[in-house]
Amino acid sequence: SADVVPQAPEDPLFGLMAAYRKDSDPKKVDLGIGAYRDDNAKPWVLPVVKEAEELLRKDPDLNHEYLPIAGLADFTSASQKLILGKSSPAIAEKRVTSIQSVSGTGALHLGALFLARFYNPSTPDAKTIYVSTPTWANHNQLFSNVKLPMKGYPYFSKETKGLDFEGMVSTIESAPEGAIILLHACAHNPTGVDATQDQWKKIAQVMKQKRHFPFFDCAYQGFASGSLETDAWAINHFVEQGFELMIAQSYAKNFGLYGERAGCFHFVAAPSENAADEVSRVGSQLAILQRSEISNPPAYGARVASLVLNDEKLFAQWEEDLRTMSGRIKEMRKQLRSKLEQKKTPGTWNHITDQIGMFSFTGLTEQQVQTLREQYHVYMTKNGRISMAGLNTHNIDYFAESVDKVVRG
Numbered sequence: 001s002a003d004v005v006p007q008a009p010e011d012p013l014f015g016l017m018a019a020y021r022k023d024s025d026p027k028k029v030d031l032g033i034g035a036y037r038d039d040n041a042k043p044w045v046l047p048v049v050k051e052a053e054e055l056l057r058k059d060p061d062l063n064h065e066y067l068p069i070a071g072l073a074d075f076t077s078a079s080q081k082l083i084l085g086k087s088s089p090a091i092a093e094k095r096v097t098s099i100q101s102v103s104g105t106g107a108l109h110l111g112a113l114f115l116a117r118f119y120n121p122s123t124p125d126a127k128t129i130y131v132s133t134p135t136w137a138n139h140n141q142l143f144s145n146v147k148l149p150m151k152g153y154p155y156f157s158k159e160t161k162g163l164d165f166e167g168m169v170s171t172i173e174s175a176p177e178g179a180i181i182l183l184h185a186c187a188h189n190p191t192g193v194d195a196t197q198d199q200w201k202k203i204a205q206v207m208k209q210k211r212h213f214p215f216f217d218c219a220y221q222g223f224a225s226g227s228l229e230t231d232a233w234a235i236n237h238f239v240e241q242g243f244e245l246m247i248a249q250s251y252a253k254n255f256g257l258y259g260e261r262a263g264c265f266h267f268v269a270a271p272s273e274n275a276a277d278e279v280s281r282v283g284s285q286l287a288i289l290q291r292s293e294i295s296n297p298p299a300y301g302a303r304v305a306s307l308v309l310n311d312e313k314l315f316a317q318w319e320e321d322l323r324t325m326s327g328r329i330k331e332m333r334k335q336l337r338s339k340l341e342q343k344k345t346p347g348t349w350n351h352i353t354d355q356i357g358m359f360s361f362t363g364l365t366e367q368q369v370q371t372l373r374e375q376y377h378v379y380m381t382k383n384g385r386i387s388m389a390g391l392n393t394h395n396i397d398y399f400a401e402s403v404d405k406v407v408r409g
């Protein structure tokens, strides 16, 4: 009977959201949310998405039939080109197999399941996935669900509030040969700290020496820097270096299609005579896993994204929308840093603008986070992570003042 089922702890982020909703103070600020908000703190439907939806509505042939197991072919092929580049040799050489997924989470899960089932390194204890410390909290549950052993590699330096590059590289270097390394392609969640291109080159070099297997989580392409190419640079550097690798691609943030669950999983084979055959075998197994898990992926979000990705004019408009989102976030970073520096709030604040993407690791302590919540109605996760998208021209002064007071104690 269900007597044996223990009560699970509440998801901390959802608990935070509930507390925010209950707070009746008009000054309250929500910096927990992992979704883009416009300057009025409202969800933003991208204009290009509205246009694509309009086209879908007008399509007399549209129906609600199932998609194929691997998803919408126009969507998965456009997704390959988006992440690997239109003229990617990997695509031309047919070294890529792709399958539509339930957003980024579904792609990560499918990849995890595939690795748990088929990854077979020569050193058995290399069948371990290394994730950054800290990482997106869901990574931990996701990999433990498929019983893939997990270890951490250092990532965030508390001193510099930047990358602990030495720590990261030395742990990756000392991992057993052939280990799986999970890498955030850009806009690391939760820290907002990314490696520079030179640092990525070094990481790739070490991973190549150790024959490690890269698994890229790409949830913010175009959303971080505003440039789709820049945000996919690390992945493509690894592809150029001849790695066999996997990519989990999400369209939640960059299309604002959060609830539509549009995403894609890619497996890229290393250049070799057998690559096309490898890709065909991997694809066939992915299809079996997909069938047993979700049967076939959701259609609507993929249709919207596919229309945009496959049409030059809509694509250009999408890039404009991406610049609107990333631009607003960068502007909030600039303003927050300058307000704190003007107030001479104790500490250094350059990390606010050095970090990138949706989130910033402020360096605020758990105690300070609690005070901000209880006395100032400002809500953020207790590790001091703020969602930059929760800041806007109406609340940024109040937030900077609150941080200043709390830091001064």
Ligand code: PMP
Pocket (backbone or CB within 6 Å): 034, 102, 103, 104, 105, 106, 136, 184, 189, 217, 218, 219, 250, 251, 252, 258, 263
């Ligand atoms: N990976 C990271 C690092 C993320 O931040 C997110 C979104 N919060 C995801 C994956 C996946 O999100 P989704 O399933 O909504 O695409």
